Amino acid sequence: MSEPTGAARRRGPFKVGDQVQLTDPKGRHYTFTLEAGKNFHTHKGSFPHDELIGAPEGSVVRTTGNVAYLALRPLLPDYVLSMPRGAAVVYPKDAGQILAFADIFPGARVVEAGVGSGSLSSFLLxxxxxxxxxxxxxxxxxxxxIAKENVERYFGGPHPAWQLTVGDLQDNLSDTDVDRVILDMLAPWECLDAVSKALVPGGILCCxxxxxxxxxxxxxxxxxIGCFAEPQPWESMIRNWHVEGLAVRPDHxxxxxTGFLVTARRLADGVEPPMRRRRPAKGAYGEDYEGPGSGSGGSGDRG
Known part of the structure; x- marks a missing residue:
């Protein structure tokens, strides 16, 4: 049985073509691709790539300036933050929330709009x-x-589950029986009619x-639009902690x-969503409120 796409690049000794992430004594990261006969140069000296080719992950190399660097394969969160960008990337903290709360499962049929630089595409694939x-x-x-190059660099070539279409989703969507739809764009409301027809009952929309x-x-x-259960909006934040002996405190x-996430479940055809029991706050829909029908926005990436 063949390994899943990209799995061979995630384990074993370093090989030619592998991505390597070096960490210096100050915790700074440097990412490069292993090539036989090449040298890696820093302002603290250099070392030959051949020193790492065939070495186990987690090795330490020293430059000609006697500075030690820890060599590991970059994790996907590291990779997407360092890869070339066109649009702003979806941060790992949001990608993780999307994978969890949009319930992305092996074998799922997923539609994504607003590819940007390929960050979320890599997580989804x-x-x-x-x-x-x-x-x-x-x-x-x-x-x-840019997204195509970034995704293929990470997986080591084209991914068999990926199809990339250049064009607006609402004008080109032909997929049916879709399990999940992820919209990362300026005006996701413009696509709701199209994606509601593509989603299976119980499917998840995530904006x-x-x-x-x-x-x-x-x-x-x-x-x-009336064919989704009550949407759930939220955001997430991450705060690291400094831990050294008795000095335990949150980082400054x-x-x-980075962004807001909204998920909603597709209802069965012909079913009306149950009435919300919670009454809106007084003045929530006052004279200054501009509802869904007031104007339209552009589509495409946030970046």
């Missing part, structure tokens, strides 16, 4: 596996090309938006707001 399907739509050809105005319009539009910096 690893989750659905070779037997799944990820059909990604990207309106900008230059972003699509990733940057601002509170986008969040409001997305949630209200999902309610208005944290990964705060």
């Amino acid at each position: 690893r989750a659905v596996g070779d037997q799944g399907m990820l059909h990604s739509y990207e309106r900008r050809a230059d972003f699509a090309q 990733y938006v940057a601002t509170t105005t986008q969040l409001s319009k997305t949630v209200e539009s999902i309610r208005e 910096r944290m990964i705060g707001h």
Whole structure:
């Protein structure tokens, strides 16, 4: 039985073509691709790639300046933060939330719109596996090309589950019986009619938006279309901690707001969503409220 795509690049001794992440004594990372006969240069000296080829992961190499570097394969969260960018990448903390709360499973049929630089595509492909399907739509050809190169660099070549289409989702979507739809774009509400027809009953829609105005319009539009259960909006934040002896405290910096996530389940055809019991706050829909029908926004990547 053949290994899943990319699995051979995640284990065993270092090989030519592997991505290597070096960590210096100050914790800084440097990522490069192993090539026979090449040298890796830093301002603290250099060392030949051949020293790592055939060596086990977790080895330490020293430069000509006698500086030690720890050599490991980059984790996917490390890779997506260091890869070339067109649009802004989906941060690992949000990608992890999407995989969990959109319930991305092996073999799932997933549609993604707003590919950007290929960060989320890489996470989704690893989750659905070779037997799944990820059909990604990207309106900008230059972003699509960057994403393609980044994804193929990570997996070591084309992924059998991936199809990439250049164009707007609402104009090109032809997929049916889709399990999950992920929208990372400026105006996801413009795609709701199209994706609601593609999703299976019980399927999950997940939208990733940057601002509170986008969040409001997305949630209200999902309610208005009438074929989804009550949408769930949230955001996540990560705060690291400094732990050294008795000095245990939160770091001064944290990964705060990057975007909002909204998930909603597709109802069966002909079913109306149950009435919400919670009454809206007084003034929530006052004169200043601009609902889903007031104007439209652009589509495409957040970046």
